Amino acid sequence: MYKIVRKKELNPTVTLMDIEAPFVAKKAKAGQFIIFRIDEMGERVPLTVAGTDKEAGTVTIIFQKVGFTTKALGELNEGDYIRDFVGPLGKPTPVEGKKKVCVVGGGVGCAIALPSARGFKEAGAEVTVIVGFRSKDIVILEDEFKEVADHFIMMTDDGSYGRHGLVTQPLQELLEAGEQFDEVLAIGPVPMMKFVAKTTQPFGVHTSVSLNPIMIDGTGMCGGCRVTVGGET
Numbered sequence: 183m184y185k186i187v188r189k190k191e192l193n194p195t196v197t198l199m200d201i202e203a204p205f206v207a208k209k210a211k212a213g214q215f216i217i218f219r220i221d222e223m224g225e226r227v228p229l230t231v232a233g234t235d236k237e238a239g240t241v242t243i244i245f246q247k248v249g250f251t252t253k254a255l256g257e258l259n260e261g262d263y264i265r266d267f268v269g270p271l272g273k274p275t276p277v278e279g280k281k282k283v284c285v286v287g288g289g290v291g292c293a294i295a296l297p298s299a300r301g302f303k304e305a306g307a308e309v310t311v312i313v314g315f316r317s318k319d320i321v322i323l324e325d326e327f328k329e330v331a332d333h334f335i336m337m338t339d340d341g342s343y344g345r346h347g348l349v350t351q352p353l354q355e356l357l358e359a360g361e362q363f364d365e366v367l368a369i370g371p372v373p374m375m376k377f378v379a380k381t382t383q384p385f386g387v388h389t390s391v392s393l394n395p396i397m398i399d400g401t402g403m404c405g406g407c408r409v410t411v412g413g414e415t
């Protein structure tokens with residue numbers, strides 16, 4: 183059983199929880215995920231590790247309450263327990279050896295972009311972070327991004343906070359101004375990641391995105407998560 187030691191509502195639909203899971207906390211790296219089950223009959227849900235506190239033995243998860251299980255998890259409180267919390271799973275984001283990177287986060291995808299931005303920073307890179315939200319009232323993790331970013335750009339679709347426009351706009355401007363990124367990492371809705379890739383392509387900048395296929399066993403063995411891109415699986 184895994185105890186919920188902290189719960190914080192980040193916006194009306196997005197919740198952060200710290201879960202006591204010392205073995206996961208000890209090993210998890212940026213970009214890896216866990217699978218949780220609330221109870222024995224529960225659905226298995228994968229979530230990216232948003233952060234760890236190795237000393238306290240806790241793992242931070244951030245989730246949007248969109249389906250049956252995430253809504254049920256959102257009903258639990260500090261002091262409550264969940265049944266299973268398995269991880270770390272997946273391959274860590276390759277953060278080593280980069281001088282300059284740009285991490286682009288869109289909406290809820292920012293929960294996943296943050297640990298990678300932190301990972302790049304800890305590995306010695308200069309990190310530019312561009313985040314985008316529909317409006318000011320749903321902005322999450324601004325202070326946390328500012329802590330790890332050398333340059334931070336906030337965008338909102340309606341102009342209610344930061345700059346007015348989509349995340350691809352400042353990215354295009356930076357690239358046109360001659361900014362040389364070793365890597366651009368984009369995490370957010372699929373159209374956003376598509377347009378980030380289209381923005382960087384003419385400049386030949388190595389670009390990674392975070393695909394969210396169906397996940398079943400969480401190890402890659404069942405094949406449910408396989409994706410074919412450009413004829414390659």
Ligand code: NAD
Nearest residue numbers: 288289290291314315316348349350370371373374377392
């Ligand atoms: P959203 O639709 O509000 O978009 C967030 C930001 O992305 C926008 O503010 C904008 O700056 C940018 N964006 C969106 N469409 C764009 C486009 N066509 N071109 C350029 N920029 C664009 O996002 P949301 O509702 O907060 O996020 C929910 C989506 O994020 C869901 O589809 C969810 O599946 C996805 N998501 C993906 C990941 C991942 O790992 N890729 C993780 C969490 C959530």
